[in-house]
Amino acid sequence: MADAVRGTDGGPGRGRGDAEPVPADAGIGLRLRQITKRFGSLVANDRVDLDIRPGEIHCLLGENGAGKSTLMNVLYGLLQPDEGEIAVDGVPRIFNNPKQAINAGIGMVHQHFMLVDVFSVAENMILGREPGSGGMLNLGTARRRVRELSKRYGLQVDPDALVEDLPVGVQQRVEILKALANDAEYLIFDEPTAVLTPQEIDELMQVMRTLRDEGKAIVFITHKLREVRAIADRITVIRRGAVVGEADPGDSESKLAEMMVGRQVSLLVSKLQHKTGDVRLQLSGVTIASPAGAVMVDDLDLDVAGGEIVCIAGVQGNGQSELAEAIIGTVEVRSGDIRVDGRSMIKLTPKQRIRVGLGFVPEDRQHDGFVGEYSVAENLVLNTFDEPPFARGAALNLTKINQNAVELVEEFDIRTQAIDTPVGSLSGGNQQKVVLAREMSRELSVLIASQPTRGVDVGAIEFLHQRLVSARDRGSAVLIVSTELDEVSALADRIAVMYRGKIIGVVDANTSREVLGMMMAGMSAEDARAQASQLTSETEGVVT
Incomplete structure (x- = not known):
C-alpha cells in the first residue's frame, strides 16, 4: 500500500501493517484483509480476512x-485498525470516521x-x-x-x-x-x-x-x-x-x-417435572417510578412458589430490570409489597434481604455483580465476609475464605489460574459462575437472576442453566428475567410476560413463540391464542 491511497473524503491514506494489496475480484464488493485491532494487551481482532458480496x-x-x-x-x-486493509470494489480505502464509510456506500444499523x-x-x-x-x-x-x-x-x-x-x-x-x-x-x-x-x-x-x-x-x-x-x-x-x-x-x-465454542455442547436443558411447594415470593401491587416520575412498574402482582422457575419474558425496557432491582432493594418501591416467605421486604436493606434468604444475580455483573480488582476468593464472600465462619469479630478468617473458594471453584467449574486471581481477568462465563456460586453457596428462599447468561459463551450457558434448575430442585423459588426467548422456554415452569410495566399474562412453558411474541407486543394471552389459531387455520387453508 502506498501513500498515494486517499480516504473517501479526499484526505491522504496511510498503509497499515504488511497486508498485500487487495485485488479487484469480480463479485466481491467489500474485502477485508488481515484486519487486526488491539486494545492494550487485548487482541480484539486477529488478522481477520472477510469478503462481503452484493x-x-x-x-x-x-x-x-x-x-x-x-x-x-x-x-x-468508528475504530481504526492497527494492521490490515479494507477495499471497496477493489480500491483500498481508509475510513477515519463514519462519514467516510457512508460516502463509500456503507451503512450500519446499530444495536x-x-x-x-x-x-x-x-x-x-x-x-x-x-x-x-x-x-x-x-x-x-x-x-x-x-x-x-x-x-x-x-x-x-x-x-x-x-x-x-x-x-x-x-x-x-x-x-x-x-x-x-x-x-x-x-x-x-x-x-x-x-x-x-x-x-x-x-x-x-x-x-x-x-x-x-x-x-x-x-x-x-x-x-x-x-x-x-x-x-x-x-x-x-x-x-x-x-x-x-x-x-x-x-x-x-x-x-x-x-x-x-471449540467443543461439543448440549443445547438442551435437562430438568425433571417440578414439585411446587408453598409461595415463597409474593409481589402485590408493586409500583415503581423512575427518578423523573415515569411509572416503570405498574401495580404488578406475581407469586413464585418454592420448587418452580418463573421466567419474566418481554422486550427490554418494559420494567423488568427495575422490578428485579426492587426485589433486592436497590430501587425504591412507590407502593405495594414484596414478601419472602411471608415477611415484608419493603423496609429492609439489601443486606438484610440477603440474610433472610434472598439471592440476586444482577443484569450487569461487571457493574453490580463483582469487584474486578478483588480476587476470586474475595468475590465469593462479598455478601457474607463479615459473618461466621468468614469473620471472627472484626477479623477475617482467611483460612475459611480460601477453603470456601477452593470448594466453590471446583463445584462450579470456575476456570481460573488460582483463587487469588482477580475476577476482572476471567472470561465472561467464569465471571458469571463466580456470581452464581456466591449466591447459591447459602440456603436460599428466593433466587432472582436477571439476564443470567448475557455475554456468556454457549458452553457456560449449558452449565449455568443446570445450576438454576438445581436451585429450583432444592426448593427455592426462582425468578428469571430474560430477553432470550429460547432461554425462557427452556428454563421456565411458568412464563410471565411483561409489557409497559404490567404482567400481560402468565402462561405455561409450552406456549408457542408466536403467542409469546404477540403478548410481548401487548396482547392478552387469550387474544394472542385466538389470533395464532386463526393464522394457523388460514395457513392450513392456503396449503389445502
Missing part, C-alpha cells in the same frame, strides 16, 4: 465478546439506536446531511424521502412522528431507513434482534431478504443460532477475535455451537 446475507456468528462488533466498527470507521428521541423521523433522517439552502432545512424533501423508502421496502413509518413516541420495532425501521437514505449498498446489522418481539424479528428478516434481492450486501452480526439458520446465505464464525471457518446455513445448531 446480493448476499453474510452472517458473522460468534459469542458475545468474540470480536464481531469490533470488526464492523473498524469497517464503519443501540443512534436516534435523537425528541426529533421527528424526518429530522433524524437528515441529521448530519441536512438538505436545504441559506441555512434553512428542507424538511419537505426529507419527508418525501421517508415515504419513498418506506413504500419501497415495506417499512411503514410516519415521517412526522417523534422517535420517542415510536415502539422499539418502529425505531429500528427508522435506523434502517437512515442507512438506505444514504444510498448504502453495504448494510451492517449489529445484533439487530436484541430488542424485538418474535414477530418483529420475522418482519426484519423479510426486509433483509428484500434488500438482498435488490443486490445489496447484508452483514448480519449475531450470536443466536436460530436466526442464523433462518436467514444466512453464508456464515463466517469468529472465535476469540479470529475467523475459525465458514459454516453451511444448513448445519445443525449443535454444529454451529461447536464451531463457536
Whole structure:
C-alpha cells in the first residue's frame, strides 16, 4: 500500500501493517484483509480476512465478546485498525470516521439506536446531511424521502412522528431507513434482534431478504443460532477475535455451537417435572417510578412458589430490570409489597434481604455483580465476609475464605489460574459462575437472576442453566428475567410476560413463540391464542 491511497473524503491514506494489496475480484464488493485491532494487551481482532458480496446475507456468528462488533466498527470507521486493509470494489480505502464509510456506500444499523428521541423521523433522517439552502432545512424533501423508502421496502413509518413516541420495532425501521437514505449498498446489522418481539424479528428478516434481492450486501452480526439458520446465505464464525471457518446455513445448531465454542455442547436443558411447594415470593401491587416520575412498574402482582422457575419474558425496557432491582432493594418501591416467605421486604436493606434468604444475580455483573480488582476468593464472600465462619469479630478468617473458594471453584467449574486471581481477568462465563456460586453457596428462599447468561459463551450457558434448575430442585423459588426467548422456554415452569410495566399474562412453558411474541407486543394471552389459531387455520387453508 502506498501513500498515494486517499480516504473517501479526499484526505491522504496511510498503509497499515504488511497486508498485500487487495485485488479487484469480480463479485466481491467489500474485502477485508488481515484486519487486526488491539486494545492494550487485548487482541480484539486477529488478522481477520472477510469478503462481503452484493446480493448476499453474510452472517458473522460468534459469542458475545468474540470480536464481531469490533470488526464492523473498524469497517464503519468508528475504530481504526492497527494492521490490515479494507477495499471497496477493489480500491483500498481508509475510513477515519463514519462519514467516510457512508460516502463509500456503507451503512450500519446499530444495536443501540443512534436516534435523537425528541426529533421527528424526518429530522433524524437528515441529521448530519441536512438538505436545504441559506441555512434553512428542507424538511419537505426529507419527508418525501421517508415515504419513498418506506413504500419501497415495506417499512411503514410516519415521517412526522417523534422517535420517542415510536415502539422499539418502529425505531429500528427508522435506523434502517437512515442507512438506505444514504444510498448504502453495504448494510451492517449489529445484533439487530436484541430488542424485538418474535414477530418483529420475522418482519426484519423479510426486509433483509428484500434488500438482498435488490443486490445489496447484508452483514448480519449475531450470536443466536436460530436466526442464523433462518436467514444466512453464508456464515463466517469468529472465535476469540479470529475467523475459525465458514459454516453451511444448513448445519445443525449443535454444529454451529461447536464451531463457536471449540467443543461439543448440549443445547438442551435437562430438568425433571417440578414439585411446587408453598409461595415463597409474593409481589402485590408493586409500583415503581423512575427518578423523573415515569411509572416503570405498574401495580404488578406475581407469586413464585418454592420448587418452580418463573421466567419474566418481554422486550427490554418494559420494567423488568427495575422490578428485579426492587426485589433486592436497590430501587425504591412507590407502593405495594414484596414478601419472602411471608415477611415484608419493603423496609429492609439489601443486606438484610440477603440474610433472610434472598439471592440476586444482577443484569450487569461487571457493574453490580463483582469487584474486578478483588480476587476470586474475595468475590465469593462479598455478601457474607463479615459473618461466621468468614469473620471472627472484626477479623477475617482467611483460612475459611480460601477453603470456601477452593470448594466453590471446583463445584462450579470456575476456570481460573488460582483463587487469588482477580475476577476482572476471567472470561465472561467464569465471571458469571463466580456470581452464581456466591449466591447459591447459602440456603436460599428466593433466587432472582436477571439476564443470567448475557455475554456468556454457549458452553457456560449449558452449565449455568443446570445450576438454576438445581436451585429450583432444592426448593427455592426462582425468578428469571430474560430477553432470550429460547432461554425462557427452556428454563421456565411458568412464563410471565411483561409489557409497559404490567404482567400481560402468565402462561405455561409450552406456549408457542408466536403467542409469546404477540403478548410481548401487548396482547392478552387469550387474544394472542385466538389470533395464532386463526393464522394457523388460514395457513392450513392456503396449503389445502
